[in-house]
Amino acid sequence: MQQPGGGADGMAPTAPGKGAFASAHTRDALPRVIWRYRTAGMAFGALAIAAVLVEQGAGPLRWAFCLATGFAWPHIAWWLARRSGSPFEAEQRNLVFDSVLAAAWVPLLHFNLLPSVLLLALPAADKINSDVPGLLRRSVLPALAALLVAGLAAGFVFEPASSIPVILASLPMLLVHTMMVSLQRVQLLRKLILKNEALGRLAQTDVVTGLALRGHWEREAARLLERARADAAPAVLALVDVDGFKQVNDGHGHLAGDALLRAAGALLLRTLRPGDAAGRYGGDEFAVVFPDTTMAEAARLAEAYRAAVQAIELQQAPGLSLSVSIGLAEARPDHGRIEDWIQAADDALYEAKRRGRNRLVVAAAADAPQGDSIA
Structure with a gap:
C-alpha cells in the first residue's frame, strides 16, 4: 500500500537506512514519524480500492479488509513498533508487511490496471529510495506469496480496464506520493549541501583556535x-x-x-x-x-x-x-x-x-x- 512520503512505502521522508539514525532516540522516534505518513497513505490507497470495490459490487469481507488496510493497520503497526524492544527493527517488519498488503489487493481488485500498477510500483520504488539495506529484496517473496494466496482466493479474475471514477480515485495516491517524494528529496539535498558546507569549513578551520588553517x-x-x-x-x-x-x-x-x-x-x-x-x-x-x-x-x-x-x-x-x-x-x-x-x-x-x-x-x-x- 502506498503512503505519501519519500521513504520506504512512501511513509518516512526518504526513510534512511540504519546508519542514518545516529542516536537511539532518533531511531526510537521513527515509528511516530512513519505512523503519520502511513495513516495518510493507507487512506489514499483505500480510496482507490474502494472505487474498484463499488464497481465490483464487493461483499462485506472485502469491504472489511479495505477498512482494516486503510484505517486499522497504520495504528496496529505503530502499536507493534512501540511495544517492541527495537522499534527500528519492528518498523522494518512493518514496512515489509505494507508491501504484503499492497500485493494482496491486486488480485482482489481483479487486476484493475491503474490501482494495481500503483499498488505494486510505488512501494517498490519507495523501498529502492529508502536506503534501508535489503528492504526491497526482503519484501519481494512475501509480496509474491500474498499475491498468489489472494489470487487463489479470488479466482484470478482478470478485469484490467480502469474506469474514469477509478482513475480519479487513484490520482491522489499517485500525485501525493510524487509530491512528497520530491519535497523530501529537495529537503535531503539541502541538508547535504549544508553538511558539505560545514565539512568544507571544518577542513579549513583549526580546531583549537577556530582560526583558518x-x-x-x-x-x-x-x-x-x-x-x-x-x-x-x-x-x-x-x-x-x-x-x-x-x-x-x-x-x-x-x-x-x-x-x-x-x-x-x-x-x-x-x-x-x-x-x-x-x-x-x-x-x-x-x-x-x-x-x-x-x-x-x-x-x-x-x-x-x-x-x-x-x-x-x-x-x-x-x-x-x-x-x-x-x-x-x-x-x-x-x-x-x-x-x-x-x-x-x-x-x-x-x-x-x-x-x-x-x-x-x-x-x-x-x-x-x-x-x-x-x-
Missing part, C-alpha cells in the same frame, strides 16, 4: 595582496606570537597550552572586522590581513588586541601573566609574492620579541629604517 589563510592572504596591488589600496598584515607558550605547556601542561591558544584565538576573532582574514600560521603564531586598512587603523586594532590578551585568565594556570608580540607590515609594490609580505611582518615580529615581547612593532617602509614599537 595556514594553507587556507595563505591563499586568502595572497588574494588580498593581489587585490591591494591591483587597486593601489592599503592593506596590512599582522603576525602575532603568543608569548611564553612553550613555558605554559612545560609548566602547566598541554591542556593549559591549548586553553591559552583557544582563548587567544577566540579573542582575535572577536577583534576582527568583516573582511579581515585571520589564520593559525604556526604552533603559537597567528596571522591576520587587514584589507583596505591604513597602518594607523591596523595598529589601533592590533594594539587593542594586545592589551585585551593581558586580561585573559586561564583556569588551568591561575594568576599567569599572558601577552602577545605583534609585527605589522603594510603591503608594498615590491611585495611580488605573499611570502615577501609575510617576511616583512615576520621581521617586525622578531624585532618585537627582541625588544622584550608584549609589544607591537611596525615594519620599516621600503625607504626607512626599522619601524617603531607601540607598547
Whole structure:
C-alpha cells in the first residue's frame, strides 16, 4: 500500500537506512514519524480500492479488509513498533508487511490496471529510495506469496480496464506520493549541501583556535595582496606570537597550552572586522590581513588586541601573566609574492620579541629604517 512520503512505502521522508539514525532516540522516534505518513497513505490507497470495490459490487469481507488496510493497520503497526524492544527493527517488519498488503489487493481488485500498477510500483520504488539495506529484496517473496494466496482466493479474475471514477480515485495516491517524494528529496539535498558546507569549513578551520588553517589563510592572504596591488589600496598584515607558550605547556601542561591558544584565538576573532582574514600560521603564531586598512587603523586594532590578551585568565594556570608580540607590515609594490609580505611582518615580529615581547612593532617602509614599537 502506498503512503505519501519519500521513504520506504512512501511513509518516512526518504526513510534512511540504519546508519542514518545516529542516536537511539532518533531511531526510537521513527515509528511516530512513519505512523503519520502511513495513516495518510493507507487512506489514499483505500480510496482507490474502494472505487474498484463499488464497481465490483464487493461483499462485506472485502469491504472489511479495505477498512482494516486503510484505517486499522497504520495504528496496529505503530502499536507493534512501540511495544517492541527495537522499534527500528519492528518498523522494518512493518514496512515489509505494507508491501504484503499492497500485493494482496491486486488480485482482489481483479487486476484493475491503474490501482494495481500503483499498488505494486510505488512501494517498490519507495523501498529502492529508502536506503534501508535489503528492504526491497526482503519484501519481494512475501509480496509474491500474498499475491498468489489472494489470487487463489479470488479466482484470478482478470478485469484490467480502469474506469474514469477509478482513475480519479487513484490520482491522489499517485500525485501525493510524487509530491512528497520530491519535497523530501529537495529537503535531503539541502541538508547535504549544508553538511558539505560545514565539512568544507571544518577542513579549513583549526580546531583549537577556530582560526583558518595556514594553507587556507595563505591563499586568502595572497588574494588580498593581489587585490591591494591591483587597486593601489592599503592593506596590512599582522603576525602575532603568543608569548611564553612553550613555558605554559612545560609548566602547566598541554591542556593549559591549548586553553591559552583557544582563548587567544577566540579573542582575535572577536577583534576582527568583516573582511579581515585571520589564520593559525604556526604552533603559537597567528596571522591576520587587514584589507583596505591604513597602518594607523591596523595598529589601533592590533594594539587593542594586545592589551585585551593581558586580561585573559586561564583556569588551568591561575594568576599567569599572558601577552602577545605583534609585527605589522603594510603591503608594498615590491611585495611580488605573499611570502615577501609575510617576511616583512615576520621581521617586525622578531624585532618585537627582541625588544622584550608584549609589544607591537611596525615594519620599516621600503625607504626607512626599522619601524617603531607601540607598547
